Each structure stands twice: as structure tokens, then as C-alpha cells.
Amino acid sequence: MTPKQLAKTLKQQFEGIVSGPVEFRGELTLELLDASRIAEVCQFAKTELGFDFLVDLTTIDNHEETPRWTAVYHIYGYGHFCHLRLKISVSEEESELSTVSSVWRTANWHEREAYDMMGIRFAGHPDLRRILMWEGYPYFPLRKDFPLAGKPSEMPDVAFSDPAPLEGGPFVTVAGGEDSTAREPRERNPNADR
């Protein structure tokens, strides 16, 4: 089985809701058009097509574009050594996907991370809590409208939640008009609301 054949089988099974595959650098990407059927597609990929390993699950913020979110699933089969990438668009109003943690248990933590960092909820997830940030943290830091320096949060128990003073880094490079003393180091979004 080659990745192309597997992608074709998946496309035939879910006719009309899977588009692609797009090939780039030898990797195949399938786009799933109906976000509500992700769990079903993943279950089929695992049981029928042998994709027994969810390598990674991540999300992208398409800031100022619609739909706002893209969820990316990297799946792999130890039986046939083939990778496949599934992408699903999720609108900002909805911001919800059904969980695949019943398909691969590793998805449990990956989905918690996606929720923690991007604020996308996973319906049916057994334990959707924050994982890297602390419980009760009010923001979703990987969103594009979250400034690099951070935002203050009103948590009395947390010692440091003031925006980071960026003198000294991280150094941000975007070619600009100012001379280097004025522009480096500096914040990416100096006017962002904090």
C-alpha cells in the first residue's frame, strides 16, 4: 500500500467530504470538508486502513481569515509505514470538534493541549482541562492576537504574569525602517491591547 492508494480509499469511502490529496515534499494532505465527521473518518482510517498511530494533532490560527481554525492530524500506520495528514477547518463561532481520543488514546493529551493553547473545544473528551498553562488561566496563548510578551492575568497565586520585558529577547526579526538599535530587541505587537 502506498500513501496515495490509502488516500484514495479514504476518499472513496467518504465521497464528497474529503478533498485532495495535495502533495508537497512527498507528503500527502487530505482536507476534510465536514468537521462533524472527523471521529468517524479517523475510526475508519484506524480500523480499516491500519493507521494505528496518531503521530500528532495540532491546530493553526488563520487570524483574520475565515474559517478561523485549522486542525491538523498526522496519522501513521506501523503495518504499511505510510504517513497521511488530515486537515479540517473549524469556524470561530463553533470552535468545537468531536474528540478522537476514543480512537487513539494518545489524542487525549494532544487535544487538551490544542484546547489549552488555541481554545478549541473537543466534544466528548473525557477530561478537557488545561495542560500546559495553569487551571483558570484566562487566555489562549498560541492565538495570533495574543501578544508575544504575554498579558497580565489576575491570579494572586501565580507569581509572574506581567508582560515580559523584551529588552534582551526574544529577538524578533522583521525587516523594518528603523535602525537596529531602535528595532531590536522589541515587541512584535507594540500596540496590542494588554
Place this chain on the structure above:
Amino acid sequence: MTATQQIEVKDSAARSAQAVDDLRDVQGEKMILNMGPSHPATHGVLRLVLELDGEIITKADPEIGYLHRGDEKIAENMTYNQFIPYTDRLDYLAPLANNVAYSLAVEKLLGIHDKLPERCQYIRVICCELARISAHMLGLGAFAMDVGALTVFLHTFTEREKIYNLIEALTGARFTTSYTRIGGLSRDLPEGWTDELAKFTQEISVAIGEADKLLTRNKIFVDRTRDVGVISREDAIDFGLTGPNLRGSNMEYDLRKAHPYLVYDQLDFDVPYGEVGDCYDRYLVRMEEMRQSVRLLDQCLAKLPGGPVNVDDGKIILPDKQKVLSSMEELIHQFMLVTQGQDAPAGEVYFGAENPKGELGFYIFSKGGGVPYRLKIRAPSFANLSILSHTLPAHMISDVVAILGSLDFVMGECDR
């Protein structure tokens, strides 16, 4: 005048029967125990919330994130080369291997992964395998120390010191190596370094043998690790375990064999794997992997070709300083690379490398230009730790340190 008092001490069975009677209302009461985030066996800042029934764990909830630094956010705000120092701080026990994995991912995006000079590829393999030996040496030493065998730790640290000396000579730093560059290396091997490395591979073989003698047939070590923390192959795959932890669970799979990168397909090495999937198997796999790494180092030294270490492309690699000072084109290249970075095409790639802890993958989503739009780090320790809530229940509390040690995780890459 001495007074004598008669005290009646019942035998132990009678005393425990008495205790059961006295403490009837606390029977079946569960205790919550916080282990970490600063506990020597949690190797960093992992916190485990354990629910205990006596000494038996009934529920385990790993809490991570104490070392979260927002690496992925930072990556979105800098050029590809600028992020290399941040990769040092993922798995900080194998920074060289992280540098290599990250560079390969970006090179795949740029489409130059098959244009790397041979010498560069061999040196990168040497880097990866040195990092693997160093990481496993620490992993095994700390594992043995956690279960009570202190000596091994001191031995392996002596050997790791030699690796650090080699790395310092190579990169100028012991830990924060930042050795690779997109499209090559920051510098070629220093003079006489290969001789030092050849000497080291001789010494390390002896040291591995010593550690092996101290542990593999050590009754206490075997008793504490055999049939403890058994992970079946199905569970290992389902929970996304990779690397030695997956191989310990009777799975013969190694990215270096299944999807060879660099020159691994031209080198000869074996992939060890366990049978039962217990702590002892994971230990044995790491021990054998170090021997295989030594084999790989020896082969690389024998085959190491000459020639350049960087791709011949002014838009990828900084030009020679002399040329920058004398030629307009190189001056422009230098300026563009430093201010804008490499001009990557729009697209997305995933590249996973077999690192000491497992599959370290980078998913890069680019909209073009020198900065990634989204960079996701698939950290092996993150997935490896997620199995704890499944594996720990029904074990004794003293087995926790053995299981943690055998999973060999690093919080730097787990929390990112």
C-alpha cells in the same frame, strides 16, 4: 530505688488485627499524595497527583507544564536559523540531536534535504549518536540511582564528561550547542577531533560493559524492574509511545530504519527490542542502543568523507566573510539572510527524527518567507508521559520511581 513496669507487647498479627479494629472508620479511605514537581525521581518538574489505597496506587494524574516557555509561540516570531538555540532547550540532554532534527525539518520545507553534502550528513550522524549515548548514559544512571544503585550514576557521569569535552571542542559550548545551521553546520570538525572521538569510542565501549556488569545481573535492580510497569505493544502504540519505550514493548521499529534520513541507510546497525515491555526491557533496549551507537560512530569515522559541510547556495548559507567585503552579490545575500532569513516556499512539512527519547517531530506550516506561520513540536516525552495514568494504577508507590526512570523523559521537551 528502681521501679519495674511490665509492658505487654502482642505479636505483630495480633497488633494489626487490633489496628483494624481501632481504625475502622478510616478503612478504605484514599489518600492523595503529591509527588513533585521537585522530587528527585521526577527528573525535572513533573508533578504526579497519586491517589493511594495504602501503598497501592489507585489513580494517577500527571500534571505537566511547569517548564512551559512558549517555544512554539517564540518560533512564530523569528527566522528559521534564529530558532536553533531554542531547540537546544527541548531535550536538554541531547541538544545536538535536536539541532539536527530541526534543521532537517526546515531543509525539507526548503527542498534542500537531498542536497546536503555527504560530509555534513556524516557529521550530523556523529552528532546524533554522541547525543544518544550521552542521553542514555544519563537516563540509565539516573534510573539505576532511583532504584538504589548509586555507583552506576557516577560511572556514567564520568563518561558523559568526556562527551561534553568533545562537544565543547566541536561547538564551543557543553550544553547549548546550536551546532547546525539550515543547510549545513556552523563549523567543520576541529583539527584532531576525529582522533579524540576514536579514542573515546574505545573507552566508552569499556564503560558500557562496566555499567552492564553492575546492573544487568544485579539482583536488586532486576527485582525492582522485572515485571514492573508492563506496557503491552497495543497500549504503547495507542498512547503514541516512541523510541526505546516503544521498542521495549516488543515493537521492532526505528525511524532510522523505517524512514532513513541522513546516511543511516548506508550504515550498519541493529535495532534492539524487548519482549515483555517492563522496566527491565526498556533498560536493556537502552543499553544495547548505546552499543549500536558506538558501532555507528566507528563506521562514520571510517567513512567520513572530505569536502564542504554546507550546501552551495548563497540564499541558504551565510557567505564567506571575505566575499561579503569584496563582492556585491554576497553582500546582498548576507544582508537578506540576516534580516529576512531563508525565503521558504508556502507549504507544510512534517519531519520526525529518531531522537534518544523517541520521535521528535517538527511540523512547519509556512505561508512563505523567512518566518514559520506555525511551528509545532511533536515532543516524544509528552506522548510518553501520557501513558502514566494508565500504567501506574495497581502498582506500589515504590514502583513509581522505577517506572518513571524507565520511561526516561525530559520535561524541557514535554512542556516546550
